[in-house]
Amino acid sequence: MLYREAGQFKTTYAEDMAIFPIHQDRIALAILLGIAFIGVPLLADFDIWPFGSDYLLRAILLPFLILALAAIGVNILVGYCGQISLGSGAFMAVGAYSAYKLGTGVHIPLAWLGFAISIPPLPVLLSILLGGLTAAVVGILFGIPSLRIKGLYLAVATLAAQFFFDWVFLRVAWFTNYAPSGSVNAPTLDFFGLNVGTPIERYMLCLIFVTVFAFLAKNLVRGNLGRQWMAIRDMDIAAELIGIRPLYAKLTAFAVSSFIIGVAGALWAFVYLGSWEPLAFSIERSLQLLFMVIIGGLGSIMGSFIGAAFILILPIMLNLLPTQLGVPLSTETITHLEFIIFGSLICYLLIKEPHGFARLISIGKEKLRLWPFPY
């Protein structure tokens, strides 16, 4: 019942190296997954509050899942490998637009060579994954400066990626299939003949993506590659001395991170937005993702989820609270208050716990293990 490790003996290293070596944690995860995979669809099926309207699914859970996925990607680069990036929005855009191009068919007329490259429209799943792969390649390209520059200077270099792709997708009409408004529509979401249309179906689709990627990312960061990333983050000179090549470690971090962010971008465009324009992936998105990772916890997969939830849900709560309490406030006042409270909360949190919510939770767990004794 209590959160105790006593009596849980590990007899193999495999047991000791499990993701959740403590029994109670495994139960908690099972319950959480059960709610997410079975509970929510059931509630939604029976139209039980709060799933009576689609609001909760469509406006909160869906963006939460997709942005949590993107935050995992950002966390791999910023939190685990220590390379500050302000180009996450651009990598999302690359994922979204290349998935869009692949999903609607690529046609590159090479008139001067006398032929054209044509790829017929690919299935949605394949185009989303290939969109991620394109983002990974772009990520590697924009990660090359990280071999020479660090910290804030690298942040500025990745900012270049952000502005470059903002411009590309706005100005190069080929990417938007020459849509006059610059806005594009996602192809219909058919997965192996199954059409994903209703909010609950979209939710399940994103949930599967997020669960699979979170699991794979967790495996990576606790394996050899993850240790290499963290070694580069913590002390790059010593890392080099034990045989870690900065080139390999940094570029794999950029590749894996951008792949996940690219897939999240494709999901954001296809599943959440449906139709979008380049503004959806502006610098604000990059900053939002960075805040999620910093507040949730740098170097923590779980922290990415908590950060995404905090950044997404808190403004909504702040927005709803005055009306729920019956305090008459004008919409402008509410918007201003939201900014003020949100900003001060972030400042307070970062001063109190610079390592984010994930650290708070792990401290809480440590205390709980010893409770009611102080040590």
Next chain:
Amino acid sequence: MRMPDTSEILLQVEGVSLAFGGVKALRNVSLDIRKGEIRAIIGPNGAGKTSMLNVINGFYHPNRGAITFKGRTRAQMQPFEASRGGIARTFQNVALFKGMSALDNIMAGRTLKMRRGLLWQMLRYGPALAEEIEHRHRVEEIIDFLEIEPIRKVPVARLPYGLQKRVELGRALAMEPDLLLLDEPMAGMNLEEKKDMSRFILDVNDYYGTTIALIEHDMAVVMDLSHRVVVLDHGVKIADGTPDEVKKNQGVIDAYLGIAH
């Protein structure tokens, strides 16, 4: 004390000079390290001891001179090439990965031995898991050897200094090096910690047969531990020999105690 069985030379430094602008850190220094021995590099502050280690493992590229390691001569190499060749080191001021646990720090030392690629690691199944477990076994042996079992899951930033030094030694040992460079392994330690560390150094040399080059300021420790001592002063080699020979050398006494003018 056990003397090294061979006189085979593992590392030969020939006529190395190193300058930073006008500062000449090393001037035409030659020294050799024989296989299986404990070799001490001593000297007053600023003598160029750490510069010597940095030249050996590829951090600094000497202006002149050459280094022969395992029969291969080269003017300079990159740090990761040195580690690939089997040179490991610890630092004067501990250079651990602060955000990682003691176990992960030592596991990171096995990087070069781990072969499975990104996709396998992502699945962490089959060969990748087997590899991880195999290396965990080796790392646990080292943890056992260094007597740090209780702290294996503790983030190293929280450990006291003496234990951090021990974890750093563990990380270097995890590389299974042929040559281990220790930069002041006992700096800032109390007597008891020094005794422990001396024991580990002797055991490493004895048990794994690792060749060790160490810099140390505690003369009692140096004279007891090492087979041969080289003395540097102002970037120049002033003495080289067994501890007894070095102790009697007038140049060494002058360098340490000063000369009456």
